[in-house]
Amino acid sequence: MLILGQIIKIHSGKYFVKTESEIIECSAKGALKIKSDGIFTGDFVEFENGVVKSVKTRKNRLIRPSVANVDCMVIVVANPPEPDLYLFDKLISTAHIYDIPFSIVVNKVDFDLKTANIIKENYKDAVENIFFVSAKTGEGFEELSNFLKGKLVVFSGQSAVGKTSIVNRLFGESKRTGEVSVKTQKGKQTTTVSEITERDGIRVIDTPGFTAMDIDIEEDVFPWSYPEFSKYSGECKFADCRHLKEPDCMVRKAYENGLINKDRYKRYCEIYKEIKEKDRYDKKR
Ligand SMILES: Nc1nc2c(ncn2[C@@H]2O[C@H](COP(=O)(O)OP(=O)(O)OP(=O)(O)O)[C@@H](O)[C@H]2O)c(=O)[nH]1
Ligand SMILES: [Mg+2]
Ligand SMILES: [Zn+2]
Incomplete structure (x- = not known):
């Protein structure tokens, strides 16, 4: 019978699964162990006879x-x-x-x-x-x-x-x-x-x-990672706007109008530059 539980620790190839009543030490099916998106702490899994059989869809990782x-x-x-x-x-x-x-x-x-x-x-x-x-x-x-x-x-x-x-x-x-x-x-x-x-x-x-x-952040997702920009970024002229010096950037306009915290926006520009530099450097290597 398959039992549902959550992985609370992974150590030396052993998976510790917490069910409603106890913690069970399990091993895993070979394929699950090898895959890089195999099993992680926090995963909800199904196991049987001490072997993890499947991983439930995760909401984040x-x-x-x-x-x-x-x-x-x-x-x-x-x-x-x-x-x-x-x-x-x-x-x-x-x-x-x-x-x-x-x-x-x-x-x-x-x-x-x-x-x-x-x-x-x-x-x-x-x-x-x-x-x-x-x-x-x-x-x-x-x-x-x-x-x-x-x-x-x-x-x-x-x-x-x-x-x-x-x-x-x-x-x-x-x-x-x-x-x-x-x-x-x-x-x-x-x-x-x-x-x-x-x-x-x-x-x-x-x-x-x-x-x-x-911390490693990708250049193309970074401009969308500021919750307080999202009110404005949908109205930027370019769909892939980086909110720097693009024409009709509504995020920059909001910053200029004092609607976005100045220090946070300034640091945003600095961090963007840094990520871009790093990308360039990584590509050269
Ligand atoms: N005055 C004061 N000191 C605190 C408070 N909380 C923690 N400290 C002190 O701050 C120092 C660092 O606390 P830790 O809990 O070890 O910090 P940490 O974030 O776990 O540090 P790392 O494990 O190195 O990342 C210790 O000397 C604590 O006693 C607080 O609310 N007030
Ligand atoms: Mg600590
Ligand atoms: Zn913009």
Whole structure:
């Protein structure tokens, strides 16, 4: 009899499938293992006698961390460390491109409130929910925790913004295992194993912090990855408008009329240039 469950961890060729009542260690049918779009943490699968037989259609899939069916990406920011808004913009674009709903959490409000205002100004039109919390004092956690209930959540953001602290606060003092890094036998590459931890209906994947360098965005999709541009971009003269200096670009016009946050648009132009440069460089090689 086929049983339905969700993959909560993949490790050393073993698939840990959570059903309504238990976690079962499974192997997989050969073909599923080989395919590059085979099985990922977060996948809903059907298994029988300890063997995964099929993967259900996924609603989205993130590459870093490698996880499917994410309900919410929580992008965390705080000061310290000095916020890198370029990285922040890229994270938002990534979520948008991978079709993952996202929210912003400003952490460390016990220490600094200036960042909260900057983030509000920059992103209030790009995101529905911005939470202001302190993992240290617990401020703002009731609201955040209610919002995340029932969701599979991925945390992202710069190193040291407090992602792990937030997860620990959400989970009380309970012990939890986060992301495990596994060295391949060659000792070169580091593969990361994403593991879902669950408590009180919140399912979480914590991730190590990363820098803007780690994020790869395609040039042709980037111009469509700004939620607050979408109100205007449909009216641009060219269907493939990059919203830079094209004639009759309604996004640029909106920016000029103060309808789009100036700093966010300026960074957009910079990031676009950078992506384009990188494409050129990659093609030359
Ligand atoms: N004042 C204050 N400090 C905090 C708060 N949350 C976290 N910190 C501190 O910030 C530092 C970094 O916290 P982590 O939770 O390790 O940050 P992280 O985002 O998981 O970092 P990486 O795993 O390296 O990506 C630690 O020293 C925490 O004690 C907060 O709300 N207020
Ligand atoms: Mg951490
Ligand atoms: Zn345009």
